[in-house]
Amino acid sequence: MNPRAAAVRAGLTRGRIEFRHNLGQAYGYVFFPTIALIVMYVLRDNTVPGTDFSLGDRAIPGILAMNLVFTGVMGLAVMLITEREDGTLLRAKATPNGVLGYLTGKVTSQAAMSIATMFIVLVPAALLFDGLRLDAVSPWLTLAWVLTLGLAATLPLGAIIGSLFTHPRNLRFATLLLMGLVAISGVFRPLDALPEWLRWVGQAFPLYWLGLGMRSAMLPDALASAEIDGSWQRLETICALGAWAVIGFAAAPAILRRMARRDSGTRARGARRAAHRERTGHRTG
Amino acid sequence: MVIETRGLRMRYGTTDVLNGVDLRVHQGEVVALLGPNGAGKTTTIEILEGFRRRSAGQVRVLGTDPDHGDEAWRARLGVVLQSWRDHRRWRVRELLSHLGSYYAPYGTPGRPRPFDPDELIARVGLTGQATTMLTKLSGGQRRRLDVAIGLVGRPDLLFLDEPTVGFDPQARQEFHDLVHRLSAEEDTAIVLTTHDLDEAEKLSDRILILMGGQIVADSTAAQLARQVAGKTEVRFTHAGRSHVRTVEDATDYVRELFARHGAAIEDLEVRRARLEDVYLTMVREFESGRPSAVQSAWTEAAL
DSSP, rough: OOOOOOOOOHHHHHHHHHHHHHHGGGGHHHHHHHOOOOOOOOTTTTTOTSSSSSSHHHHHHHHHHHHIIIIIIIHHHHHHHHHHHTTTHHHHHHSTTTTHHHHHHHOOOOOOOHHHHHHHHHHHHHHOOOOOSSSSSSHHHHHHHHHHHHHHHHHHHHHHHHHHHHSGGHHHHHHHHHHHHTTTTTTOOOGGOHHHHHHHHHSSSHHHHHHHHHEEEEEEEGGGGGGGTTOOOOOHHHHHHHHHHHHHHHHHHHHHHHHHHHHTTTHHHHHHHHHHHHHHHSSOO | OOEEEEEEEEEEEEEEEEEEEEEETTTTTTTEEEEETOOOOOHHHHHHSSSSSOSEEEEEETOGGGHHHGHHHTTTEEEEOOOOOSTTTTTTTHHHHHHHHGHHHHBBBTBBOOOOOHHHHTTTTOGGGOOOOOOOOOHHHHHHHHHHHHHTTTOOOEEEEEETTTOOOOHHHHHHHHHHHHHHHOOOEEEEEEEOHHHHHHHHSEEEEETTTTTEEEEEHHHHHHHHTEEEEEEEEEEEEEEEEEOOOOHHHHHHHHHGGGEEEEEEEEOOOOEEEEHHHHHHHHHHTEEEEEHHHHHHHOO
16 A cells, blocks of 8 residues: 555544544533523524524524634644644654654544534534524535535644644633634624724634534525625635635645654653653653 | 764754764664763764754765655654653554554565564563553553554664663563564664663673763673773772772872872772773763763773
């Protein structure tokens, strides 16, 4: 078998194994959307401006989109930082085509995790909010391509963020940025209240388009009138998410390689010392 | 020739860690890189593994410059780094069989890759732990797993960086047996680092002593012992400070010592040097930053 194909196959196995390992931590990823769900349940009597549709129902797809991005991007970033530190990445470098297998595994397990947490939130949401349109085949088909494109657009960003930051603590900054992005991406309510230039900023990022795509899958078509363009903008969604995916997959491996090189030096040595201290309980050279 | 370096140098900022290291390792040979902490052992080995870019010098590992080694080259190397915490939630057999799968395309009829995971687990004595999670392994068990991971691709060349740190005497003995079997049965060349002379003596065909960024000795343990035979170690206290000297002619040295300092010399002790004493003296002198007469004498002998 071709060595790179073997590594990709090993990576898929790796993704499956790590997903199984990480499933126990899913509660960490559903905490935030659960809170958002409760808030929306409380606000369910408010309506989308210009319609009699519940604002709560309208927000559900956006919350799911936000959760996908948080789980995928931040989850992947945290994991990369941790595994640079504990030597998992260096182990991958010591294995032929190991970095390829490592990345394949990481993207696979984190994508699976994002989808799993989405369902953990979606099931109670579908029971609590009766405005969602999930009882036909076509919403699920739309959901399938929106999810695929959305994860492809956002997961490489997680790998890039994980490469640029050196400590999980510093990720707070990235989290803050992501929160700001949530505010201008129309996750909770339509963007009418925002100044026009801020709406354009929001539309430059994949979260807006992922949210729009999710709404187009789950909400009645009449709700499209509440969107910026007055329609679901399917073609624009495909283009925007596709562009982010292409840029991300082109840039991420190069940035990761750069990081892996830098890591092979003093930082890895520090990690080994830390490991050694942990093991022996005292400090050595 | 499995490894050949000429004039290998490494500089961090303004500090020279390696000052022209020349070393050769042949197929199937076990070579110990011995030296105190900070001597540059790990730096050397990381350069050979392709994990660090050297500042200057020529390096060939399995016929390739490690800075430009491709994945097929990588597949012929086994790497055991100092202690690790990776893959903590994986199980022993699961991880070995996963990492092994990357090597399968690189197998040849004469050298099938990877190792069968169960056979390998048995070889490092972890059969009872095959389904144990890595976090639950003891320090010695984890280290043996690290060695197994280094071997899973049936390497032509294996690097072991301080393989027995944290081992109890029995684990150490078992590990030594494992290394002997490997070099004999698999014809694997092994380069290991240690700061323990005793271990270097037991494990290796050849000992390289690295100090101050240079190879100061390169020979078999027996040759090293012959080089220091006839040398004598003199310990004494003068003006409240204790001194250790390794000298050729103890009688002369002591006579001169008394002639110069008289009754100020206390706690005098003279004894025939053993290899270990000489090595430890070198280490002490190296660590205190004093120029070493022993070291230069040894360097000359090695040349």
